[in-house]
Amino acid sequence: MATTKELSVEDKLRALYDLQLIDTRIDEIRNVRGELPLEVEDLEDEVAGLTTRLDKLKSDLEVIEENIKVRKNAIEDHKESIKRYTKQQESVRNNREFNSLAKEIEFQELEIQLAEKQIKEMKASIEHKKEVISNSKEKLETKQAHLKHKKAELDDIMAETAKEETFLTEKSGEYRGMIEDRLLMAYDRIRGSVRNGLAVVSIERGASAGSFFTIPPQTQVEIAARKKIITDEHSGRILVDSSLAEEERQKMEALFASI
Structure with a gap:
């Protein structure tokens, strides 16, 4: 596994989105237990x-x-x-x-x-x-x-x-270890401030997922370039392009299915 300093911006975005998918799955498991x-x-x-x-x-x-x-x-x-x-x-x-x-x-x-x-x-x-x-x-x-x-x-x-939650919690810890503290703090802060716990979202039909605000075309190009971390100016969420999101979703779905 690469160290934090060796990760490219794209790798950081992938790690962040993977962490989001894992944490969302953990949230779903815990929501099943509900109250x-x-x-x-x-x-x-x-x-x-x-x-x-x-x-x-x-x-x-x-x-x-x-x-x-x-x-x-x-x-x-x-x-x-x-x-x-x-x-x-x-x-x-x-x-x-x-x-x-x-x-x-x-x-x-x-x-x-x-x-x-x-x-x-x-x-x-x-x-x-x-x-x-x-x-x-x-x-x-x-x-x-x-x-x-x-x-x-x-x-x-x-x-x-229990088995799935334990496995995913360990995986969440692994991915958190790949992400620099500054980004991790931002991720946790955003997750804690939004109702659905989504701190990293993809661009869907020209807007950030779950938002009605359109992302300017130039910003969409920059997001797709994966050269810097870009956040939604309205929600503060970290944005990733739909192609990267789909690739990581498929990877994580395979991981979840293997548990």
């Missing part, structure tokens, strides 16, 4: 989020159920206290002691009422959380099924295109 990788990533995030939420809800449910047990045990303790204080009232020596025990009994009864109210509220909370858990499980299962489908779809596409 699938992002869709899969988003679905994975959603599934992870729903799983975490479901685990938290189940944990909350366990805490509430444990708190209900604590309240029920407390109620039994309060009932035992009431029995004890009631028994003690039978052997008091005066009204003051009797009234003091009566207040204790009243306090224990209030504690029982409070615990029962809390248990009722917690049971309502459990029913609500069970409903949320059920809905979350249903949503999670739907998302998991969707994710499985999308991952299978992506895996199929990746399996079909």
